[in-house]
Amino acid sequence: MSFQRPTLHARLPVVGAALVLALALQTTVLNAVAIGEVKPDLVLVVAICVGLLAGPGAGAVCGAAAGLLEGYAQGLHLGSLGVSRTVAAFVAGTVETHLMRDKVVVPAATVLMGSLVAHVVYFVLAPELPIARPLRIAVVESLYNMLLTPPVYLALARWGFIYRR
Amino acid sequence: MYPRVDRQLVLFLAALLVVVLAAVVHRRTRAAGQEGLGASVVAVVVSPLQQGLTGASRRIGGAFGIFREIRTLYAENRRLRGEVDRLRQRVNTLEEQGRENVRLREMLRFREGLPRHGENALAATVIGVKPTNWYNAVTIDRGTADGVRERNMVLTPRGLVGQVRVATPHTATVLLITDLHSGVGGRIQRTGWTGVVKGTASDRLEMVYLPEEAAVRPGDRVVTSGQGSVFQVKGIMIGTVEQVRLDRNTSTRSAVVRPAVDVRRLEEVFVLTE
Known part of the structure; x- marks a missing residue:
């Protein structure tokens, strides 16, 4: 059984819209569902899911776009955010090629791992942040991201990356 | 053609390079005191969505606010219910104390009305009731240490209760007038006819040995006659006649008496000590 991945540029409008929508949601609605002042990073979830669906290269591009979006919106740590998201989405895409395809468990676990990777890279590149609080935030946010993965992944798979067998 | 992995x-x-370049440009732009193109583009693209979503989330938040309000009301309701329970308990306690106060005043007045102004009337509290169904008795918190002796008369302001059957140093067992073993010399207050008032192990007494010609009718009050070895105090209320019977075999009358x-x-009683 073989399948051909759609190229990223073919789905660029969908991915771009997903990232923008994710950023808009993250800066508005998701504040209301924060757990202990920690809200999920929906933009990162989208980037990692794109990496899972479209492969590591496309994931890296999407991760870079996600990081730049968040960085520009935040006005700080543009490079750290960009690099961390790029690496996380690339790693997620690489891992995905070695795992059984699955619609819930593998994407959720990959997003959990990818989120932790993104945090590690981010904190390595932004060392002025104290480690204790970010560590707790990183863990809670990664778990939260994992919970949000199934709907995001399924939506992207349905409307963004339909595999042709 | 590059192999697939190389392309990835x-x-x-390339993505990393773009990010690094963007970060450098961003830093320089900010250092120059400018906002930069990237931030402006993101703001222009995202802000309309943010405005829409914020409005929607506030409306939804308002709807959820109703649920929060309900939760608050629920918690407040629980707290107030607890307070109502506490206050109800307090009212009950006060009412109980009020009733006790009335009872004690009544007993005090009654005591003053007793022979020798109640000098020998010892107040006692009922601390136990009969342990079996075969014996109508109560336990009081006074005993021989307080001067209580066997066969002492026990009464309340309403009337006769019984006699002390067993006295220990600090408690005493009172045989009630309703017990089958109880017998009291009684007198029909209205006409003066005398007889014996016996317990029936029920909530009624029986006055026996009334002569056939004795004038007795329902509603007559029965008091102690002072005859006999136990209840020597006259005029203590025993009860009220409810029904009168004629025993043709013995040519005597008997009466059913409501104590x-x-x-x-019973709660508080007096023991007439000698």
């Missing part, structure tokens, strides 16, 4: 790597490196004292609800 090239994309990754003046509800012995099932």
Whole structure:
């Protein structure tokens, strides 16, 4: 059984819209569902899911776009955010090629791992942040991201990356 | 043509390069005191969505606010219910104390009305009831240490209760007038006819040995006659005649008497010590 991945540029409008929508949601609605002042990073979830669906290269591009979006919106740590998201989405895409395809468990676990990777890279590149609080935030946010993965992944798979067998 | 993995790597490196370049440009732009193109573009693209979503989330938040309000009301309701329970308990306690106060005043007045102004009337509290169904008795918190002796008369302001059957140093067992073993010399207050008032192990007494010609009718009050070895005090209320019977075999009358004292609800009593 073989399948051909759609190229990223073919789905660029969908991915771009997903990232923008994710950023808009993250800066508005998701504040209301924060757990202990920690809200999920929906933009990162989208980037990692794109990496899972479209492969590591496309994931890296999407991760870079996600990081730049968040960085520009935040006005700080543009490079750290960009690099961390790029690496996380690339790693997620690489891992995905070695795992059984699955619609819930593998994407959720990959997003959990990818989120932790993104945090590690981010904190390595932004060392002025104290480690204790970010560590707790990183863990809670990664778990939260994992919970949000199934709907995001399924939506992207349905409307963004339909595999042709 | 690059192998697939190399293409992925090239994309990754290109993405990283773009990010690094963007970060450098961003830093320089900010250092120059300018906002930069990237931030402006993101703001222009995202802000309309943010405005829409914020409005929607506030409306939804308002709807959820109703649920929060309900939760608050629920918690407040629980707290107020607890307070109502506490206050109800307090009211009950006060009412109980009020009733006790009335009872004690009544007993005090009664005591003053007793022979020798109640000098020998010892107040006692009922601390126990009959342990079996075969014996109508209560336990009081006074005993021989307080001067209580066997066969002492026990009464309340409403009337006769019984006699002390067993006295220990600090408690005493009172045989109630309703017990089968109880017998009291009684007198029909209205006409003066005398007889013996016996317990029936029920909530009624029986007055026996009344002569056939004795004038007795329902409603007559029965008091102690002072005859006999136990209840020597005259005029203590025993009860009220409810029914009169004629025993043709013995040519005597008997009467069913409702006790003046509800012995099932005794709390404080007097013991007439000698």
